[in-house]
Amino acid sequence: MALLQIAEPGQSTAPHQHRRAAGIDLGTTHSLVASVRSGTADTLPDMLGRHLLPSVVRYGRGVAPQVGWDALAHAAVDPANTIQSVKRLMGRGSAELEDAHLHHALVESEDSTVPRIATAAGAVSAVEVSAEILKALRARAEASLGGELAGVVITVPAYFDDAQRQATKDAARLAGLNVLRLLNEPTAAALAYGLDQRAEGVIAVYDLGGGTFDLSILRLERGVFEVLATAGDTALGGDDMDRMVGAWIAEQTGVADADAGLAVRIRHAARAAKEALSDREAVELALELGDGGTWRGTLTRETFEALIEPLLRKTLAPCRRALRDADIRTEEVADVVMVGGATRVPLVRRRVAELFGRAPHVDIDPDRVVAIGAAIQADVLAGNKPDGEMLLLDVIPLSLGLETMGGLVEKIIPRNASIPVARAQDFTTFKDGQTAMALHVLQGERELVADCRSLARFELRGIPAMVAGAARIRVTFQVDADGLLGVSAQELSTGVHAEIQVRPSYGLSDGEIERMLHDSIEHAGDDLAARALREAQVEGRRALEAVDAALDADGEAFLSPDERAAIASAREALAARVEGDGARAIKQGIEALEKAAELFVERRMNASVRAAIAGRRVDEFSQD
Numbered sequence: 001m002a003l004l005q006i007a008e009p010g011q012s013t014a015p016h017q018h019r020r021a022a023g024i025d026l027g028t029t030h031s032l033v034a035s036v037r038s039g040t041a042d043t044l045p046d047m048l049g050r051h052l053l054p055s056v057v058r059y060g061r062g063v064a065p066q067v068g069w070d071a072l073a074h075a076a077v078d079p080a081n082t083i084q085s086v087k088r089l090m091g092r093g094s095a096e097l098e099d100a101h102l103h104h105a106l107v108e109s110e111d112s113t114v115p116r117i118a119t120a121a122g123a124v125s126a127v128e129v130s131a132e133i134l135k136a137l138r139a140r141a142e143a144s145l146g147g148e149l150a151g152v153v154i155t156v157p158a159y160f161d162d163a164q165r166q167a168t169k170d171a172a173r174l175a176g177l178n179v180l181r182l183l184n185e186p187t188a189a190a191l192a193y194g195l196d197q198r199a200e201g202v203i204a205v206y207d208l209g210g211g212t213f214d215l216s217i218l219r220l221e222r223g224v225f226e227v228l229a230t231a232g233d234t235a236l237g238g239d240d241m242d243r244m245v246g247a248w249i250a251e252q253t254g255v256a257d258a259d260a261g262l263a264v265r266i267r268h269a270a271r272a273a274k275e276a277l278s279d280r281e282a283v284e285l286a287l288e289l290g291d292g293g294t295w296r297g298t299l300t301r302e303t304f305e306a307l308i309e310p311l312l313r314k315t316l317a318p319c320r321r322a323l324r325d326a327d328i329r330t331e332e333v334a335d336v337v338m339v340g341g342a343t344r345v346p347l348v349r350r351r352v353a354e355l356f357g358r359a360p361h362v363d364i365d366p367d368r369v370v371a372i373g374a375a376i377q378a379d380v381l382a383g384n385k386p387d388g389e390m391l392l393l394d395v396i397p398l399s400l401g402l403e404t405m406g407g408l409v410e411k412i413i414p415r416n417a418s419i420p421v422a423r424a425q426d427f428t429t430f431k432d433g434q435t436a437m438a439l440h441v442l443q444g445e446r447e448l449v450a451d452c453r454s455l456a457r458f459e460l461r462g463i464p465a466m467v468a469g470a471a472r473i474r475v476t477f478q479v480d481a482d483g484l485l486g487v488s489a490q491e492l493s494t495g496v497h498a499e500i501q502v503r504p505s506y507g508l509s510d511g512e513i514e515r516m517l518h519d520s521i522e523h524a525g526d527d528l529a530a531r532a533l534r535e536a537q538v539e540g541r542r543a544l545e546a547v548d549a550a551l552d553a554d555g556e557a558f559l560s561p562d563e564r565a566a567i568a569s570a571r572e573a574l575a576a577r578v579e580g581d582g583a584r585a586i587k588q589g590i591e592a593l594e595k596a597a598e599l600f601v602e603r604r605m606n607a608s609v610r611a612a613i614a615g616r617r618v619d620e621f622s623q624d
Contacts, residue, residue, distance in 0.1 A: 019150035021180070021382035022141045023188070023374025026130060026154055026168065028087040028211030028237060029341060031055050032368060033137040034375035035145060036384070041192070041375040043368045044144045047537075052367060053140075055210075057132045058082040059119035067136040076268065079260040080105070081119045085239055086133075088211045089115070089126035090171075091164030127171045134175035143538045151180040153378040155370050157212040158184040159232035159397045161443055162455055162485050162502060169484070180381040181481055185209075186216035187227060188373030189339040193361055201334035202228075206352050206360065207370075208315060209340035211237040215319045217326040217333075227395045229325035229416045231318035236311065238274070238342035244307045245270035245299070253287065253295040262290050277301045278344045305347045312351050319355055325416050336360040341367045395419060398453075400477055400485060403440035405430055407449045412477045415445065424476040426492075433465040437473060441487050441502060455502050460489040462496035529583075536583040540574055543590050547571055547597060550604065558603040570596040 022035045022044075030052040034043040043051045050069070058071035059081045066074070075082045092115075105118045116123035134154075141149055154177075156168055165182055172179045186205030200221045207214040214232035218225060246266045255262065269287050276283040282300045289295055323330065336352060338360045343349065353359050364372070379385055395418055401411040404427075413423045429437065437460045444452030463471050472492045479485050488499035547567065555564055574589035 019382040019384060020142075020145045020147055021150055021375075021378035021384065022137075022145070022152045023183075023371050023376070023378045024134065024137055024152050024154045024177075025185070025188075025368075025371035025374060026087065026133065026156075026171075027055055027367075027370075028085050028209055028239060029055060030210070030367060031133050031137060032371040033141045034368070034371040035141060036375050036379040037145075041372045041379070043371050044140055046140055047541075053133070053136060054084075055086065055133055056082060056084050057086070057129050059121035059124065061120045063121075065121070065132050067132050076261055076264045079264045081121075083117055083119070083124075083129050085211050086126050086129040088235060088239075089117075090130065091161070091167035092126075127167050128174065130168070130171035131174035134171055134177060138175055138177055139534060143534050146538070149177065150382050151178040151378065153181050153183050153188075153374040153381065154179055155183050155185045155188045155374045157207070157209075157232065157234055158186050158214040158216050158227070158230040158395075159212070159234050161234075161398055161453060162400075163453070164234065165484055166502075180378060182484075183374055183377055184214075184216065184227065184230070185339060185370045186214055186230070186337075187218065187225065188370045188377065189337050190218055190225070190373065191376050192364055192369045192373035193335075193337055202328055202332050203335045203337065204319075204333045204356060205337045205339060206315075206319070206343065207232075207339040208342040208348060209237050210342065211235065211239050213237055213315050213318070215315070215322045217322050217328055226418060227416075228328065229322040230395055230397050231322040231325070232397075233314065233318065236314055237340070238271075240311050241274055241308045241342065241345070242267055242270040244311065245273055245304065248299070248303070248307055249285065249287065249295075249297070252297050253289065255289065259290065273299050274304070274345070277304050278346060301346075308345070308347065312348060316351065316355060330356050333358075337369075338362050339366055339369055396421075396479055398443045399445055400441070400443050400455075400479070401452075402427075402475060403442060403449045409442050409444070409447060409449055409452055412475065413479065417479075419479045420481050422476060422478045424474050427473045427475060428469050429463065429466065429471045429473075430468055432468050434468065434471070435463045435465055436461045437463060437489070439475065439487070439489055439498075441485070441500075455485065456487070456500055458487070458489075458498060458500040460491065460496065460498040462494065463491050464494055532583040533581060533586075536586040537578050540578040540586045540590055543593055544571065544575060544578070547593060550597075550600070554600075554604055554607075558607070559600055563599065567593070567596045567600065 020035070022033050023041075025032045032043045032051060032053065034041055045051045046053070053068045054072040056068065056071040056075065058066040058074050058078065060066075065071075071082055075084065106115045107118050107123045116125050117129070138149065152172070154168060154172055156165055160168070168182060169179055185207050189205050189207065190203055201219070203218045203220070205214070205216045205218065207216070212232065212234050213236045214230060216230040217228045219228055220226075246269075249266050249270060265287060269285055273283050273285060277299070280301070282298055285295075285297050285299060287295045333356055336356045336358060338349065338352065343362070343366050349360060349362065395416045396413060397415060399411045399415045400413045401409045404410045410425070412425050413421060417423075427437075438457065439460065440449070440457050441455045442449060442452040443455055446452050460473060463473070473489055474492055475487065475489045477485065477487055485502040486499065487502060488497065490497045548571075551564070551567070559567070570589075570593040574586070574593050577585045577589040580586070
């Protein structure tokens with residue numbers, strides 16, 4: 001009983017032409033995957049109908065990592081091995097993580113600059129943790145869409161720098177995903193709202209997620225969707241609201257030093273209270289203290305808003321900065337879009353409305369809007385809608401430049417330059433007879449090297465010995481559509497050349513990625529078995545749904561009691577096997593159900609044919 005997918009003419013590509021593509025929102029608190037099906041983009045649920053996947057991974061000794069809801073259920077009892085909010089660690093070094101309010105112990109690897117998290121399964125990097133989340137989303141998408149993905153669009157905060165973007169790509173590579181593009185989250189949100197269909201206008205996207213904040217100013221004009229400016233903070237979000245509420249709860253309980261388990265319970269209670277206060281004026285709290293006692297209290301919306309007000313002020317300053325960079329006044333902004341789960345907080349919406357002088361769009365679920373926009377772009381980039389493609393011009397969030405003498409930074413590409421972009425600048429030698437030049441690539445807005453982010457170092461050798469200032473070295477910066485950087489240097493008189501594809505200091509090395517890919521190959525057999533089981537379960541559930549619908553519609557008309565009982569028996573047998581762990585047994589159950597329903601299918605088909613030809617002459621069919 002194979003299922004058919006029917007579409008109106010012109011609404012769908014032929015099956016052999018359609019390429020499966022998905023959009024992924026890799027979030028701090030939750031992650032989602034979405035795809036375009038039958039012309040509509042929507043997020044894909046798991047087998048229990050849940051669209052959100054908690055961005056949580058639990059590691060155990062000698063067992064496969066748990067991801068999502070299963071991992072979250074163990075957060076309070078096994079906090080040391082249950083990793084949450086890993087997006088805050090992506091592309092960042094140990095020194096940068098001192099203010100990140102981590103709940104996990106970091107260890108330094110002797111052969112890597114990547115900070116790692118200590119777990120029972122060994123030390124893991126943020127990239128490896130994110131790869132587990134992406135693997136779970138990939139499995140969900142392939143089970144829902146019925147085959148392998150041709151490619152994905154993964155969204156990142158607009159204010160993610162080169163290191164954070166490269167870390168995201170590394171995680172996707174480990175998860176076996178072909179990344180069609182990294183897309184800024186605000187741009188994805190605007191696509192989801194259909195704002196690309198406007199004739200023209202300026203759009204502001206306020207994106208406050210679990211761990212990151214972005215404000216982007218976009219302009220649509222003559223089919224070009226251009227990001228004019230972006231500003232934000234990659235370490236500010238709903239998690240910080242939870243932390244403020246958690247500190248208030250700890251103060252009320254009188255607990256000075258909470259153990260790891262109690263700290264997790266406080267954090268979960270704080271998050272639940274924040275979410276409840278979006279619809280209520282007060283919420284009752286109850287917290288097990290671990291010593292047999294229970295604390296009970298009440299948190300009002302007024303108190304909650306007083307706690308988070310300083311955080312919201314921190315989001316408004318980047319809003320004003322982005323407006324200045326774009327040279328846009330608030331009254332010129334036609335639409336304001338809210339993105340991210342933290343924008344459900346009423347105070348957030350009030351402050352944004354006050355700043356821009358208009359009520360923001362809140363029509364689409366703020367948790368799902370980014371994934372939906374990514375799916376729309378993935379469908380275009382996969383080639384399913386070549387006529388529907390529009391030009392997306394994102395920007396780089398921070399300036400890129402080189403170190404010059406005196407520890408200064410010479411900016412080559414300024415922040416908010418549209419990408420892809422290439423810029424070149426000529427430099428010269430500092431000393432007589434100098435035959436080599438060291439180039440230090442940096443990112444940031446400060447004037448001193450010490451205040452900017454180091455991205456890479458490389459050397460240009462073979463410069464002809466000349467007096468100082470005579471040589472001409474042209475340095476070219478190229479940023480691709482994903483916001484990733486390549487730098488080349490050439491001495492113009494001789495043509496000697498050097499280049500580097502910038503792999504940030506805190507990305508994974510090629511050797512580390514190769515080792516991880518080798519590990520994935522080593523376990524390929526287990527992965528294939530798990531995939532076969534998942535595919536069989538999906539096929540089995542589809543068969544159950546189809547037979548149930550057919551029985552409800554025509555069971556009484558075409559089946560005797562004995563025949564219906566036989567189909568019901570085969571159906572129950574298949575239902576039991578679908579919940580098991582044997583792919584072959586499930587397929588046998590499907591075959592048994594199809595055999596039991598053969599006469600039923602034949603009778604329904606014959607009845608459909610008779611109904612179609614009733615009252616028509618033979619010559620009518622000849623004409624057709």
